[in-house]
Amino acid sequence: MQFRLGLCAFVGLLLGSSSFAQAPGNGSEKVVALAQAAEAVTVERRDVYNMTPAQGQLLLTWGKMRANLVPSDDPGTPQVNCPKPGAPLSSSSSSGTGSGSGSSSGSGTSISYGLDIEFRLHAVNGFDGFNGERVPYTSASFDRAVEPLVQSNRNILAGKSLEDARRWLIDHTDLDESQTTEITDALWKDRIVNAAPADRRAIYQSMGRSMSFDDQIRFISKLGGAMNSNYDDSRADQAIDANSVAQCDSILAGLASGTPTGVCRDIAICQATILYHMGNKDNVYASSYPVPGNYHVTLMVTDPNNRNRVHKISYNRVSTESNLQGSAALSHDESPDVGTMIRVWRPTERADGTIEGQFAGVLPTEIGLLLEEETSPNPRDVTGGGRFDPFTTRSYSVMHMGGHYGPASGRIFAAKLSNGDVVYGAGVSARWGSAPTGTDGVYNGIDNQGHVGLAYAHRDSTVRFVGADGTVSTEEWNLNTIYLSVHQRVGVPLRVSEHWTLTPYSDFHLEVAAINGGNADESGSWTGDGNIAVNVGGEAVYRTDDAYFRLHGHTQLTLGLTDIRGLLGSTVGVYTNYTELGVEGAYDVTPDVRLNAALLCAFREYGDTCSIGGGTTYTDGPNSHSFNLGVITPVTEAQQPWMPGGSRTSLQIGYEYQRQLNESLLLGAGINYTQSLEDQNFMVNSGLALHWY
Incomplete structure (x- = not known):
């Protein structure tokens, strides 16, 4: 939101006033200190040149912008070069909580503070689905x-x-x-x-030609049940020390001889192997995730005749999802996932003809997204500062209340996940770092910013079980999660001309979770989850008084195994989780009207996604209206409903309203509607927020 408080005119009227005389000392040093305080305090960021310390203090006291104060060559010059109203904003990863802030000044220092209350509702195909x-x-x-x-x-x-x-x-x-x-x-x-091992591939191929896809799912589920009946408990007892691999041929031979062979990860990859040779080359993946006191590996198979439908298979138990997309479609109800991440493994054929389960990516669960949001200094950033894929969607409803004081913030929250689970807890975070403010040369310093977050969440879950006779029973699970996240960004802004800045950067992301509980018998069970990722990328930004253009891209690297079945016996490698490329721009048609447009793509092992959109922001006194329209679509034949952005080509329409109720109170409301262009599926995200600063 753009705050038109007549700052330039107000400062100009007071320049000659003795009550705002310049403070003694080095003006440039004081302005730099004020710049750092202003950046932490306010809502928007502008470049403001040639401002004396007294004028900077006035900005902190009366302004509502996030100002990037640039020292004057002559600290005593009583001159103000205020930004043109409506000038494009520059991005800043140290943007506090995303709300406005108040300030308490004294002895040249300023500490920001503020309170926020927000309610957000997510619904798929109508609000009847709100309960999950x-x-x-x-x-x-x-x-x-x-x-x-x-x-x-x-x-x-x-x-x-x-x-x-x-x-x-x-x-x-x-x-x-x-x-x-x-x-x-x-x-x-x-x-x-x-059959002899050498003859099996021909049988699989014959099955693929004679069976429909639904027949294949039915058969592979039955076979998974037979393999589960021949489960190797001794291998399971070895846990992560079981670093050998149970090949699919060995599991099938075990069925013939009655020798127990294979555990969940071996069985899932064996099922994937058979489906792969049946002709399912780009729609079969295994997923691994924590369950109470353990880890589990299951199968995810996208219907090639309906890319919006995915079959999730755990041994012989199958659930089919056709409405939800993204992280919500990843959720498992049989041996439910309780962690913050789900790792995806792709059946990959080796030179000797065998299939291994190779790392293909890591994606956040819904509770992983929720905990990141509640420990972030910028909760409006769905990607978590680049931690997640740019097409990540928060598919849960949430209400939270919190505040920040200086670099520290805290929130209490309650949420309902897409499967109906209720989560409530609290999170705190603290941020650090600074960005260079000089403009004298090409290099003016390092952009060094980061934050740490810690959260506790309690989750109430009702798990359903289906017996062999089809009888459905339920079981109450109580889960407690302790979550830690660390984010560090290092960039080198290079001012190559008056209007162009090039910034190579790197982000480090660490998250760790400890999960306790389950059913009544598992109340003392603990399991863990987490991830380490590094983003390497850069951006080029062009900025004038009324125009803004940004070209950006980065690749996220993370650790994975060459074969999930071997655990510690497998080779650990560095894998690409996703690559993001985008271009965006904005232009101020008038001081009160801004146009913007963006093109964004994400490239992944399991399917690529692009979006294009644009919009306008109109400011009318204390009111701000933002409208946006865009299309999001998968751009490769390989597409999965569980990938960020989903498998549907969809139209997105959004509106956001903000009103400055008084000097310290801001009201915000918004709604975003996503309509599939392939079927009747739709999604609504709406929210209401109140910020006091």
Whole structure:
């Protein structure tokens, strides 16, 4: 919001007043000190040149802008070069809490303070979904009446085509036509389990040609259940010390011999291997995440005939999601995820023909996004200062109240996740650092800024279980999370001309979470989560009195394993999580009207996304109105509903209103509507905020 308080005229009237005479001492040093205080205090950031310390103090006392005060060459010059009204804003990662601030001055110092109350509502396909919904899942298994008949007649059926074998069983046993699907699945299982390893790929390919996608999901779920029945408990007991790999051929051989083989990560990658050879090359991924006292690996398979639908498979239990997108679509109800991150693994074929589960990316869960928001000095930044993909969406409803005093801030919050879980807690944060303010040469210093955050959250969750007979039961989970995040940014702004600044930069992100609880029997269980990531990038900014242009990009690097199955026995490598490229600009048509436009793309291992949009901001006295319109779309054939930005091409329309109620009170309200251009799916985000400073 742009505050038109007539600062230039007001300062000009008072320049000759003895009550605002210049303080003794080095004017430039005092102005620099005031610049640092002003940057922490106020809402907007402008370049203000040739301002004396007394004039700078006046800005702190009366102004509502975030000013970047630049020392005058002559500290005694009673001259003010005020910014032109409506001049483009420059970005600053040290923007406090995103709200306005008050100041308490004395002896040349100023400490900002403020209070914030915000309520935000998220709804998908209508507000009836506000309470959240857990996706039902089903259990699949091979028919116990069919399997023994297939096994006992294996020698007779050998060499017959699948159709002839099925017909023989119907003609010579008690099986009938109504059991055709169960007979077919049992025959396929018997053939791959008892085949030589060299012959299995041809069988998988034949299955892919003869089965529909839904048939493939049904079969692979049944097979996962059989593998789970042959679970290797001794391997599970070794935990992270189990650094060997259980290959898919070994798991299938174990089914034939009855030797327990494989745990969740081995079984999930084996299921992925079979689907991969069936023809699912870019829509099969495994996901790993913490559960109470442990970790779990499951399968995520996007429907190639409907890229908005994903099947989440844990052994033989399947849930299908077709409405939610992004982090909400990642959520698992069977062995529910309780951590802050979900890691994604892609089946990758090696030179010897075997498949490994290679690291493909790491994405935040909904509670991970919530805890980052509540420990951030700039909670309006959905990406967490570049910690998350630029198309990350907060798909939960939240109410929080907090305040800040100087560099420290704190909040209490209550939220409802998209699956209906209720989370409440508190977070605190502290920021540090400074940005260079000089303009004398190309290099004027280091942009060194960061923050640390700590939060506690309690989560009430109702987990549903589906028995073999289809009976649904529920269980109450109580979870407690302690969350720590650290962010450090280092940049080198280079003022290459009067209007151009080039800034190479690097961001370091660390987050650690400790999670306690679960059901009544797991109340003492602990598990952990976290991530380390580094962004490497740069930006080029062009700025005049009435125009602003920015070209930016960075790549996020993080640690991953070459194969999830081997754990510590796998090679640890540095992987690209995503690469972001964007261009944006703004132009002040009049002092009260600004036009803006932006193009943004994110490139990832599992699918790419781009958006284009524009809008306008109109200021009318104490009121500010912002309108925006844009389109977001996946731009590659590989697209998953759980990736940031989702798999739908969607139209986004937004409106934000702000009103300065008085000198210290700001009211804000906004609504953003996203409509799929492919179906009737839509999403609404709305919010109301009150800031006192």
